[in-house]
Amino acid sequence: MNDMSPDGYTTADGRKIGKVLMEMKNITLRFGGVIAIKDISFDIREGEIRAIIGPNGAGKSSMLNVISGFYHPQEGQVYYRGEVRPSLRPYQVAQQGIARTFQNIALFEGMSVLDNIMTGRLTHMKAGMVAQAIWRGKAEKEEFENRQKVEEVIDFLEIQNIRKTPVARLPYGLKKRVELARALAAEPQLLLLDEPMAGMNVEEKEDMSRFILDVNDEFGTTITLIEHDMGVVMDLSDRVVVMDYGKNIGDGTPDEIRNNQAVIDAYLGVAHD
Amino acid sequence: MPDQLFFAMEVTVNGLMAGVLYSLVALGFVLIFKSSGIFNYAQGVFALFAALTLVGIQNGQVPFAHLINSIFGTNIHKFGWHVPSVLAIILTIGVMVLLAILVERYILRHLVNQPDIILFMATIGLAYFLEGFGDIMWGSDLKKLDVGLPQGISDTIETATFNWFGYGFFVDKLDIVATVIAVILVTGLTLFSQYTKQGRALRAVADDHQAALSVGISLRYIWVLVWSIAGFVALVAGMMWGAKSGVQFSLSLIALKALPVLMLGGFTSIPGAIVGGLIIGVGEKLFEFSIGPMIGGATENWFAYVLALLFLVFRPQGLFGEKIIERV
Numbered sequence: 001m002n003d004m005s006p007d008g009y010t011t012a013d014g015r016k017i018g019k020v021l022m023e024m025k026n027i028t029l030r031f032g033g034v035i036a037i038k039d040i041s042f043d044i045r046e047g048e049i050r051a052i053i054g055p056n057g058a059g060k061s062s063m064l065n066v067i068s069g070f071y072h073p074q075e076g077q078v079y080y081r082g083e084v085r086p087s088l089r090p091y092q093v094a095q096q097g098i099a100r101t102f103q104n105i106a107l108f109e110g111m112s113v114l115d116n117i118m119t120g121r122l123t124h125m126k127a128g129m130v131a132q133a134i135w136r137g138k139a140e141k142e143e144f145e146n147r148q149k150v151e152e153v154i155d156f157l158e159i160q161n162i163r164k165t166p167v168a169r170l171p172y173g174l175k176k177r178v179e180l181a182r183a184l185a186a187e188p189q190l191l192l193l194d195e196p197m198a199g200m201n202v203e204e205k206e207d208m209s210r211f212i213l214d215v216n217d218e219f220g221t222t223i224t225l226i227e228h229d230m231g232v233v234m235d236l237s238d239r240v241v242v243m244d245y246g247k248n249i250g251d252g253t254p255d256e257i258r259n260n261q262a263v264i265d266a267y268l269g270v271a272h273d
Numbered sequence: 274m275p276d277q278l279f280f281a282m283e284v285t286v287n288g289l290m291a292g293v294l295y296s297l298v299a300l301g302f303v304l305i306f307k308s309s310g311i312f313n314y315a316q317g318v319f320a321l322f323a324a325l326t327l328v329g330i331q332n333g334q335v336p337f338a339h340l341i342n343s344i345f346g347t348n349i350h351k352f353g354w355h356v357p358s359v360l361a362i363i364l365t366i367g368v369m370v371l372l373a374i375l376v377e378r379y380i381l382r383h384l385v386n387q388p389d390i391i392l393f394m395a396t397i398g399l400a401y402f403l404e405g406f407g408d409i410m411w412g413s414d415l416k417k418l419d420v421g422l423p424q425g426i427s428d429t430i431e432t433a434t435f436n437w438f439g440y441g442f443f444v445d446k447l448d449i450v451a452t453v454i455a456v457i458l459v460t461g462l463t464l465f466s467q468y469t470k471q472g473r474a475l476r477a478v479a480d481d482h483q484a485a486l487s488v489g490i491s492l493r494y495i496w497v498l499v500w501s502i503a504g505f506v507a508l509v510a511g512m513m514w515g516a517k518s519g520v521q522f523s524l525s526l527i528a529l530k531a532l533p534v535l536m537l538g539g540f541t542s543i544p545g546a547i548v549g550g551l552i553i554g555v556g557e558k559l560f561e562f563s564i565g566p567m568i569g570g571a572t573e574n575w576f577a578y579v580l581a582l583l584f585l586v587f588r589p590q591g592l593f594g595e596k597i598i599e600r601v
Binding site: 068070089091106107108182 | 468469470473474476479480481483484485487489490491492
């Protein structure tokens, strides 16, 4: 897929993929002497499900952290909606409409499921502090809208029965789902998922896959995900970037990646004789 | 009814009132501890500094007068004006907000992700710095604070209770004011933390920094906000204590009394700080009144600490604190 038109393309299953939403250009990230990401470029298009794969320690999570503003690359530019994005803090990136989940679940353990998801709406709350405290005027209307959106997300992810449960009490698989719910509540343009299926059983993986496809389909959300389960990655994603030792060793549709010799070598190892 | 019982009741009421002041100081600790996990040793000094600044502004004192005079050989001490109480209080709030911004900019920002003990040590440093700074800025003499709060024994209550029970209760008017203010403050803080966006963000930051960042919360903004609120609470506490016993440097020592209050109430609970303060206030007064004479008095100095020690043994999370659960 090297000759892609700037306006997008149509996937095998007939979905229209739009223009470039985010572009990473020659990103290099170093921690002291360790090079985590070395001169990587790729783009993410509107409406696409984009996967980043690679063996452990390849720099996938670092890449996601660069996109979400947790890390700042020493070299290279990040383009968002066609413009160079300056070095932003994570909360500013979130305010631009990029939501994420974490590999090791970062939820507010002390709060209920509902409150957790409600925090996802913080970037949508604009009413003044006093108005909110006394529940008047703009604040009332806003709170109502936010609640409605949160309920929608709860219905969508089928977690109605645990909405009042403190998060600390939930099993792992559900926590992952609540984290996704919080990210969705922000109505993001770009959703970043760091190993959404790690540690799940087959059934939970199927549920999660279905949710990811539905989110993409119903809300038109662009999704970038990191995942180790190759079956899942190949089924879900439209295009895949493969990283190894911080380098980009392949980029293309699942079919192209399956037949890419460099990728096969990286995963299966290569004989040195 | 025997006078003995009435006297016990009076002691209890006075204990409650004294407890309110402990609660006010403890409240400042809880706010910061809840949102950032930092035990702010400097909270007591914050109260002192706020009270000093308030008196200084009110009396038109020239800041750093001694320093200026000794360097330039001048002899200025006062601007010669008197600032009205309300304006002085607003200006002092401004100073406390500025202090919060400086604390975030020069201390917290550089210590992100450091162990709690490092942050605790930093607040000890801050406490001593601020105490010395307050001394240089406003002088170390005992100052009288008068912001127009009513003081002295309330005649109304004394006559009323005398008519009803035949025993006149002695209640300080200032204590009543302190109680009313504490109630307003706690109501306001509760509304703020439960219903506003900032309150929600504050609870989120307290729980998980990374997650808070990912939903679009600026940690720096929240820290400045919470230290400003703690500064404001310190101002209220400093004002009450200052009005009661004058603004003096021993004011910073009241922070030590807040420690047993926190151990009783729990470090993370706003109601806990209030109830803890009241229990300590009443407890130490009643203990002094009933057991004190048998063992030579002066029990108020240690009673609170012994009570806290007992709590540490039997209920380490305090009355309202989050239960300590370790998953293995």
